[in-house]
Amino acid sequence: MISIGVLGYGTVGSGVVEVLNTNQDSINKRANEEINIKYVLDLRDFPGDPIQEKIVHDFDTILNDDDVKIIVEVMGGVEPAYTFVKSALLAGKSVCTSNKELVAKHGSELLQIAREQNINFLFEASVGGGIPIIRPLNSSLTADEIDEITGILNGTTNYILSKMTFEGLDFDTVLKDAQDKGFAERNPEADVEGYDACRKIAILSSLAFGNQVDYEDIYTEGITKITACDIKYAKSMGKAIKLLASSKRVGDSFYAMVAPFLISSEHPLYSVNNVFNGIFAHGNVLGDVMFYGSGAGKLPTASAVVADVVDAAKHMNRNIMQLWSNKKLELADIKTAKRKFFVRMSGDAKTRLEEIHKVFGDVQLVTVPELENEFGFITSILTEAQYQEKAEKCQGIINRIRIED
Amino acid sequence: MISIGVLGYGTVGSGVVEVLNTNQDSINKRANEEINIKYVLDLRDFPGDPIQEKIVHDFDTILNDDDVKIIVEVMGGVEPAYTFVKSALLAGKSVCTSNKELVAKHGSELLQIAREQNINFLFEASVGGGIPIIRPLNSSLTADEIDEITGILNGTTNYILSKMTFEGLDFDTVLKDAQDKGFAERNPEADVEGYDACRKIAILSSLAFGNQVDYEDIYTEGITKITACDIKYAKSMGKAIKLLASSKRVGDSFYAMVAPFLISSEHPLYSVNNVFNGIFAHGNVLGDVMFYGSGAGKLPTASAVVADVVDAAKHMNRNIMQLWSNKKLELADIKTAKRKFFVRMSGDAKTRLEEIHKVFGDVQLVTVPELENEFGFITSILTEAQYQEKAEKCQGIINRIRIED
Numbered sequence: 001m002i003s004i005g006v007l008g009y010g011t012v013g014s015g016v017v018e019v020l021n022t023n024q025d026s027i028n029k030r031a032n033e034e035i036n037i038k039y040v041l042d043l044r045d046f047p048g049d050p051i052q053e054k055i056v057h058d059f060d061t062i063l064n065d066d067d068v069k070i071i072v073e074v075m076g077g078v079e080p081a082y083t084f085v086k087s088a089l090l091a092g093k094s095v096c097t098s099n100k101e102l103v104a105k106h107g108s109e110l111l112q113i114a115r116e117q118n119i120n121f122l123f124e125a126s127v128g129g130g131i132p133i134i135r136p137l138n139s140s141l142t143a144d145e146i147d148e149i150t151g152i153l154n155g156t157t158n159y160i161l162s163k164m165t166f167e168g169l170d171f172d173t174v175l176k177d178a179q180d181k182g183f184a185e186r187n188p189e190a191d192v193e194g195y196d197a198c199r200k201i202a203i204l205s206s207l208a209f210g211n212q213v214d215y216e217d218i219y220t221e222g223i224t225k226i227t228a229c230d231i232k233y234a235k236s237m238g239k240a241i242k243l244l245a246s247s248k249r250v251g252d253s254f255y256a257m258v259a260p261f262l263i264s265s266e267h268p269l270y271s272v273n274n275v276f277n278g279i280f281a282h283g284n285v286l287g288d289v290m291f292y293g294s295g296a297g298k299l300p301t302a303s304a305v306v307a308d309v310v311d312a313a314k315h316m317n318r319n320i321m322q323l324w325s326n327k328k329l330e331l332a333d334i335k336t337a338k339r340k341f342f343v344r345m346s347g348d349a350k351t352r353l354e355e356i357h358k359v360f361g362d363v364q365l366v367t368v369p370e371l372e373n374e375f376g377f378i379t380s381i382l383t384e385a386q387y388q389e390k391a392e393k394c395q396g397i398i399n400r401i402r403i404e405d
Numbered sequence: 406m407i408s409i410g411v412l413g414y415g416t417v418g419s420g421v422v423e424v425l426n427t428n429q430d431s432i433n434k435r436a437n438e439e440i441n442i443k444y445v446l447d448l449r450d451f452p453g454d455p456i457q458e459k460i461v462h463d464f465d466t467i468l469n470d471d472d473v474k475i476i477v478e479v480m481g482g483v484e485p486a487y488t489f490v491k492s493a494l495l496a497g498k499s500v501c502t503s504n505k506e507l508v509a510k511h512g513s514e515l516l517q518i519a520r521e522q523n524i525n526f527l528f529e530a531s532v533g534g535g536i537p538i539i540r541p542l543n544s545s546l547t548a549d550e551i552d553e554i555t556g557i558l559n560g561t562t563n564y565i566l567s568k569m570t571f572e573g574l575d576f577d578t579v580l581k582d583a584q585d586k587g588f589a590e591r592n593p594e595a596d597v598e599g600y601d602a603c604r605k606i607a608i609l610s611s612l613a614f615g616n617q618v619d620y621e622d623i624y625t626e627g628i629t630k631i632t633a634c635d636i637k638y639a640k641s642m643g644k645a646i647k648l649l650a651s652s653k654r655v656g657d658s659f660y661a662m663v664a665p666f667l668i669s670s671e672h673p674l675y676s677v678n679n680v681f682n683g684i685f686a687h688g689n690v691l692g693d694v695m696f697y698g699s700g701a702g703k704l705p706t707a708s709a710v711v712a713d714v715v716d717a718a719k720h721m722n723r724n725i726m727q728l729w730s731n732k733k734l735e736l737a738d739i740k741t742a743k744r745k746f747f748v749r750m751s752g753d754a755k756t757r758l759e760e761i762h763k764v765f766g767d768v769q770l771v772t773v774p775e776l777e778n779e780f781g782f783i784t785s786i787l788t789e790a791q792y793q794e795k796a797e798k799c800q801g802i803i804n805r806i807r808i809e810d
Contacts, residue, residue: 136540289536302690307544311544
């Protein structure tokens with residue numbers, strides 16, 4: 001029997017308890033051990049809940065119990081999670097976490113401690129909820145040099161953009177609906193401004209490229225400026241607008257960014273809609289691969305946490321994760337990143353075409369009949385700096401959205 | 406240093422050599438060992454090829470060399486692969502294979518021998534080419550009871566159906582084009598009749614459900630009867646026709662089949678086109694998950710084989726695969742499987758509607774303006790037996806295609 005302690009009895013924590021109860025037999029069989037929840041750490045009490053008898057309020061009770069071999073950390077936030085997780089690892093207990101802030105900030109150090117202790121620090125649930133992506137990167141894509149990871153990593157913003165697309169609604173209306181349905185937080189900033197996706201792509205990039213990618217270094221733009229009109233242009237081009245979190249190796253340079261992109265219907269992420277997440281990767285021998293599923297939610301996230309618990313139980317004295325170095329990966333300045341841009345401009349296309357040509361050279365015009373007194377166009381491939389310079393020469397740019405080919 | 410022997414220097418075998426050479430440094434780093442190809446077994450010689458100095462014609466040379474710790478079997482076919490692999494495992498050498506026939510037929514026994522020897526029998530490349538699916542089923546989806554696996558598991562047929570869809574061509578024309586391009590074999594039977602997909606779903610089902618699923622027991626129907634007209638109906642319904650290999654748990658019954666299905670645009674497999682494969686799974690706590698990528702091809706398949714070699718090298722004296730029991734899983738009679746059917750019928754819809762209603766009850770009519778003197782309809786949910794019985798009462802059924810919702 002392996003005893004575990006669960007830190008936090010919130011949404012994911014209660015999901016972990018539920019999953020372990022629901023699939024008890026098959027989980028124990030796969031772990032080759034009986035998994036037993038001995039403690040649940042929470043500041044609150046849960047009178048009437050069967051979990052109450054396992055509730056403790058002091059982390060040291062769990063830390064000092066030698067019976068406890070695996071800690072599940074599902075509190076979220078850097079502190080006190082970091083202090084708890086680090087002391088657990090140093091005490092020789094494996095840790096499974098869903099905490100993206102913790103992994104993005106301290107993943108390198110915690111992986112290193114786990115390696116030294118010959119135990120495990122696992123974090124499948126920190127990116128993509130229930131979608132297996134950390135373990136495939138760690139142990140499936142090992143024959144490849146990964147040169148791109150691009151994901152739809154935030155379910156809330158994907159739900160909002162999908163709903164705007166399918167129902168023609170504007171951002172504010174859909175956000176309110178998402179909040180009412182519990183798909184968006186009352187304070188939606190972390191989602192809609194791209195901060196959540198940014199931490200997740202930092203984790204994936206660090207793992208894929210082997211060096212610490214600091215999320216503070218990643219250029220991040222949210223979806224708050226995307227309007228119902230932008231979506232009309234997207235549809236008329238047969239494209240979709242998605243919040244992509246992307247990192248790419250181009251020669252010896254590494255680029256990472258989070259921003260809304262126009263993607264075509266041939267892109268594997270095009271049909272990832274609603275609250276689903278999708279993660280696309282490209283390997284130099286494997287080619288394209290994509291993983292799709294529920295990127296959040298109580299049970300899918302708990303499923304990933306419990307799969308980590310099974311793996312930790314199967315590898316009690318054997319470290320299985322690749323490390324990434326704490327040496328920082330220097331990201332290239334995104335001003336040098338090259339792509340096409342879609343630009344929306346006020347005025348009449350015919351009247352302004354000469355001016356546009358003068359500044360942008362050859363462009364591809366895009367018009368939506370119902371949108372009067374404005375038009376759109378697609379530029380040739382430009383660096384961000386070149387685009388910026390040209391855009392400053394033009395009056396009346398309403399919006400610009402990057403294009404991912 | 407770990408020495409390996411590669412059995413077979415065909416497409417995949419030469420791909421394995423290429424991948425190991427191309428990504429040598431990162432592969433050795435991830436394996437924590439230098440991987441060295443010591444022998445390549447082939448009946449042929451390859452004068453001028455750098456591999457020639459490693460070519461041997463006698464398997465015993467490899468078997469009897471204690472230096473060789475890992476065997477890569479990429480010959481295909483049951484014999485002599487089975488004899489070679491079994492004796493390698495019994496001699497304490499781990500085996501990595503891309504051979505679906507071998508795994509479908511003898512997987513249970515070979516996994517058991519590897520378990521007893523405390524080594525590994527790995528077969529990521531046997532299903533879905535470069536797509537990680539065996540390892541995720543083995544070590545990521547371990548918190549779940551899998552109740553469905555449905556895949557587009559054959560790139561040739563998916564290419565044919567995609568091309569028929571996008572270009573409106575008929576089966577024979579596209580097959581010839583696929584053969585000319587090397588996407589289809591000169592003898593295409595194993596692909597177009599569904600036999601290849603059948604072996605692959607047998608492997609996935611055995612692994613997911615824990616008991617041997619014999620591929621001979623799986624009802625299998627190919628795509629040779631799908632016509633350009635069927636595709637026109639599919640388009641008019643907003644659906645796609647895909648060759649699905651599917652196994653499902655319904656209560657205590659297990660169903661498995663390979664057949665062309667109509668799927669709607671909301672299905673995660675809808676946009677898996679051309680030679681790509683996609684594998685959809687549903688877990689009782691995870692919900693939906695889908696894996697997408699190159700299902701065949703020299704380098705993607707070799708990438709999966711080499712990832713297995715890395716895993717075998719990292720687990721030299723530790724067995725990591727779940728077993729499945731050699732006790733056969735009794736599949737339910739597909740006559741009891743329930744679904745809607747799309748039926749194409751000759752004649753005039755209006756004239757025949759009363760007759761159709763009498764036999765099939767409420768149906769949903771589907772017409773394609775350019776197709777005269779015929780019409781289509783979608784039945785209510787029926788068992789295969791019920792459909793069969795009703796269909797026998799009607800004259801002039803041109804085709805029927807199952808619908809996957």
